[in-house]
Amino acid sequence: MDRVALANEIYKKAHLTGTFKLRSGKVSNDYFDKYLFESDPKLLNEVAxxxxxxxxxxxxxxAGLEMGGIPIATALSLKTGIPVAFVRKKAKEYxxxxxxxxIEIRGRNVCIIEDVVTTGGQILLSAxxxxxxxxxxxxxxxVIxxxxxxxxxxxxxxxTFVSLFKMEELIEASFNSSLR
Incomplete structure (x- = not known):
């Protein structure tokens, strides 16, 4: 699947409209339920x-961040052979x-994997x-x-931050697809 087709599939699968409070505290009329594309094996494989x-x-x-980054990091690990670590929001107290x-992270070069980035707040804490x-x-x-x-x-x-898609690209791919 090419990149534009993948963007369109993610949009169709995961885009919701309504009133949603984001982790950042902001309110949005558009929401991407990342678990809808992360739980679809075909889409998750294409994302990876x-x-x-x-x-x-x-x-x-x-390093897959709890919770949405974990399935993506796992799929990437399967695709690349690079080991994965599952990162909690805070260390266990027991x-x-x-x-x-x-896998042990001490002294290793770790790339944080996340699904959707809005403000990056949790990523900064986890980093x-x-x-x-x-x-x-x-x-x-x-991913987004x-x-x-x-x-x-x-x-x-x-x-250094790299994303597969910007939100605008997902919207554009969906809009262009509807014009066909």
Whole structure:
């Protein structure tokens, strides 16, 4: 599936209209229910195929953020053979006290994987936590870049951010598809 067709399929599958409160606290009339495309094996495989080409050289671990980044990171791991870590919003307060489950992150080059980026707030928190646990975090990869503010916040924090799609591209792909 080419990139434009994938954008159209994601839009058709996951775009909802109504009134939605975003994690950032903002209210939007458009919402992408990422779990609708992440739970579709065909779409998830296509997303992983396209994202796999964007993984920075030298990446040793893909860090899927709880919860939406985990299926994407897992699919990318299966596609590329790069090990995956599952990153909690905060370290467990019991047992091993781990922030990242799975492979050891200390001293490794970690690329954070996320589904949708609006402000980048959780990514910034997780990047700091991963760094505090000894990971080398310089890159973030996402499926959808919802707002420019997210990119600005991540880049201002010294992270390199790459997204497969900007929100406008998904809307445009859907609009162009409806004109055919």
């Amino acid at each position: 195929e396209h994202l796999s080409k964007l993984i920075p050289a030298g990446t040793e671990i893909l 047992g091993t006290g781990k922030l990242a489950e799975g 700091k936590d991963l760094s505090d646990f000894g990971a080398n975090v310089n890159h973030v990869l996402s 870049e919802r707002e420019q503010q997210g990119r600005d916040n991540l880049e201002n924090a010294g992270l």
